[in-house]
Amino acid sequence: MSNSFIIGQYVPGSSIVHRLDPRTKITIIFFFVIIIFFANNLLSYGVLAFFALLSMFTTKIKISYILKGLKPVWFIVIFTFILHLLVTKDGEVLFSIFSFEVYSGALYKGLEISLRFTLLILMTSLLTLTTTPISITDGVESMLNPLRKIHFPVHELALMMSISLRFIPTLMQETEKISKAQASRGVDFRTGKMKERIKAVVPLLVPLFVSAFKRAEELAMAMEARGYNGGEGRTKFRELKLQRVDAFIFIFSALILVVFFFTRV
Amino acid sequence: MDIIFNKVSHIYQPNTPFEFKALENVSFHIQSGSYVAIIGHTGSGKSTLIQHLNGLVKPTSGEVKIGDYVITPEKKLKDVMTLREKVGIVFQYPEHQLFEETVEKDISFGPQNFNIAQEVVQKRIPELLKAVQLPENILQRSPFDLSGGQMRRVAIAGVLVMDPKILVLDEPTAGLDPRGQKEIMDMFYRVHQEEERTTILVTHSMEDALKYADHVIIMDHGKVYMEGPPLEIFKDQEALNNVGLDIPEVIQFLNKLESKFHISIPFRGQSVEQLGKEVAEAFKRGDKSE
Numbered sequence: 197m198s199n200s201f202i203i204g205q206y207v208p209g210s211s212i213v214h215r216l217d218p219r220t221k222i223t224i225i226f227f228f229v230i231i232i233f234f235a236n237n238l239l240s241y242g243v244l245a246f247f248a249l250l251s252m253f254t255t256k257i258k259i260s261y262i263l264k265g266l267k268p269v270w271f272i273v274i275f276t277f278i279l280h281l282l283v284t285k286d287g288e289v290l291f292s293i294f295s296f297e298v299y300s301g302a303l304y305k306g307l308e309i310s311l312r313f314t315l316l317i318l319m320t321s322l323l324t325l326t327t328t329p330i331s332i333t334d335g336v337e338s339m340l341n342p343l344r345k346i347h348f349p350v351h352e353l354a355l356m357m358s359i360s361l362r363f364i365p366t367l368m369q370e371t372e373k374i375s376k377a378q379a380s381r382g383v384d385f386r387t388g389k390m391k392e393r394i395k396a397v398v399p400l401l402v403p404l405f406v407s408a409f410k411r412a413e414e415l416a417m418a419m420e421a422r423g424y425n426g427g428e429g430r431t432k433f434r435e436l437k438l439q440r441v442d443a444f445i446f447i448f449s450a451l452i453l454v455v456f457f458f459t460r461v
Numbered sequence: 462m463d464i465i466f467n468k469v470s471h472i473y474q475p476n477t478p479f480e481f482k483a484l485e486n487v488s489f490h491i492q493s494g495s496y497v498a499i500i501g502h503t504g505s506g507k508s509t510l511i512q513h514l515n516g517l518v519k520p521t522s523g524e525v526k527i528g529d530y531v532i533t534p535e536k537k538l539k540d541v542m543t544l545r546e547k548v549g550i551v552f553q554y555p556e557h558q559l560f561e562e563t564v565e566k567d568i569s570f571g572p573q574n575f576n577i578a579q580e581v582v583q584k585r586i587p588e589l590l591k592a593v594q595l596p597e598n599i600l601q602r603s604p605f606d607l608s609g610g611q612m613r614r615v616a617i618a619g620v621l622v623m624d625p626k627i628l629v630l631d632e633p634t635a636g637l638d639p640r641g642q643k644e645i646m647d648m649f650y651r652v653h654q655e656e657e658r659t660t661i662l663v664t665h666s667m668e669d670a671l672k673y674a675d676h677v678i679i680m681d682h683g684k685v686y687m688e689g690p691p692l693e694i695f696k697d698q699e700a701l702n703n704v705g706l707d708i709p710e711v712i713q714f715l716n717k718l719e720s721k722f723h724i725s726i727p728f729r730g731q732s733v734e735q736l737g738k739e740v741a742e743a744f745k746r747g748d749k750s751e
């Protein structure tokens with residue numbers, strides 16, 4: 197059960213990508229996501245793919261593991277690809293199946309969208325694979341800090357995010373534990389009619405909610421007991437600091453960006 | 462129903478960076494009707510091991526046999542419900558599995574799933590309540606209004622009500638008050654003696670293992686480290702200390718007695734009172750070899 201939940205889970209390591217400041221990674225990925233929509237020929241996609249693959253190899257995480265993490269999105273990629281084949285009617289007719297004509301434009305467009313999608317997912321999953329949730333949160337908080345001036349609740353948002361991220365694994369463990377306990381009492385989650393299967397979820401959900409609420413209450417009390425009273429004047433334990441690697445990677449990415457704009461037509 | 466583990470290994474999340482070998486080449490044979498204690502440091506694979514007993518997890522390699530039900534890595538589990546009806550597991554902190562509106566409904570939940578007749582269940586409930594020492598008027602209350610200890614007892618009743626042939630207990634008394642612990646352990650022992658039930662107890666308490674079990678399996682890092690009758694296992698203090706365990710206090714005491722006063726009283730499972738008498742007599746006789 198737990199085996200299917202590993203998509204994008206942080207894998208400890210000491211590669212350059214791991215050591216980068218979360219803000220560096222977030223910024224680069226942010227720009228990557230925008231830039232990818234400017235690619236308009238094979239060469240420009242090649243540059244982006246090169247960058248993504250290079251980042252992937254630099255993480256030193258087993259490639260098979262990264263690809264396995266992408267598994268659930270293959271479905272979406274293939275789905276959009278087929279959808280394109282069916283609805284787009286540009287260019288000339290390549291061939292036809294069951295009186296359905298496939299256009300060259302559709303093929304090209306479908307491939308392009310699939311490639312874009314794969315690269316996007318790959319880059320974002322590299323972020324979560326190499327960065328602990330807590331440092332992603334720290335990064336986001338620090339990058340949103342300017343918004344404080346317009347009374348945007350940056351600290352509260354970051355706190356919410358880090359608490360949710362912190363409790364996702366706990367909740368998953370709990371789910372597994374309770375579903376095992378109920379399975380031992382004869383609940384069958386796997387087989388049976390739809391109606392029975394929906395009914396089987398009740399003995400799982402009720403204890404989960406009960407324990408989630410209890411946990412929330414305990415956490416709130418523990419925080420208050422330790423003097424937490426909001427973000428005002430609060431100092432940080434983990435200070436983010438840009439290193440020389442960050443500068444190096446920024447320059448390198450900027451170079452790639454320049455190359456990218458030369459390859460476009 | 463004998464339980465046989467044949468070179469069982471279990472790997473969590475295989476082929477990922479999180480791959481973890483929780484069990485490695487575990488083999489043993491548990492005779493039907495015996496009371497077995499499984500002891501081991503935290504993380505040694507005890508909970509993983511017992512989840513093999515009713516097919517909650519499958520071995521990554523090797524073979525598990527419960528009676529004539531065989532679990533192998535390749536084959537899909539067939540009729541796993543018949544197995545789960547015979548093997549009742551009380552998990553660590555079982556009170557987390559309560560969910561019904563009333564205690565009565567929660568206790569009857571398991572039997573319903575196994576299609577045990579309502580009348581049979583109704584007949585069992587009063588005895589059960591007595592066994593776990595809960596008052597009858599608790600039946601119509603919500604399980605979520607009870608104290609932690611009461612919730613634990615309700616959850617235990619919810620497993621016992623299925624009258625399993627094999628009863629598996631994963632640290633059933635963790636977090637209870639000392640008196641509650643003793644009550645519950647004694648209750649399990651009574652339940653064990655009825656109808657030749659097989660009981661498997663996962664515990665951190667050497668005292669409980671010594672008191673109730675007739676066979677002890679010591680686990681360390683996913684492997685069977687030692688195995689045998691409790692009196693024999695607890696002779697070897699050094700071996701146990703090596704894996705972060707200790708011997709029961711009674712035996713420690715007798716060992717000290719021997720090294721300090723050269724009074725040797727073999728431990729055969731006497732009660733504390735009985736031992737007290739024997740020690741007093743030994744002193745009176747002047748056994749001391751000064």
Ligand SMILES: Nc1ncnc2c1ncn2[C@@H]1O[C@H](COP(=O)(O)OP(=O)(O)OP(=O)(O)O)[C@@H](O)[C@H]1O
Pocket residue numbers: 198473474481482483501502503504505506507508509510
């Ligand atoms: N679902 C899981 N995924 C990955 N690893 C797991 C999983 N469940 C358990 N483990 C690991 O397997 C090892 C054995 O766990 P197990 O729960 O069997 O230990 P235990 O002997 O019952 O410990 P305790 O005395 O603390 O209950 C632990 O190191 C644990 O981290």
Ligand SMILES: [Mg+2]
Pocket residue numbers: 507508509553631
């Ligand atoms: Mg355990």
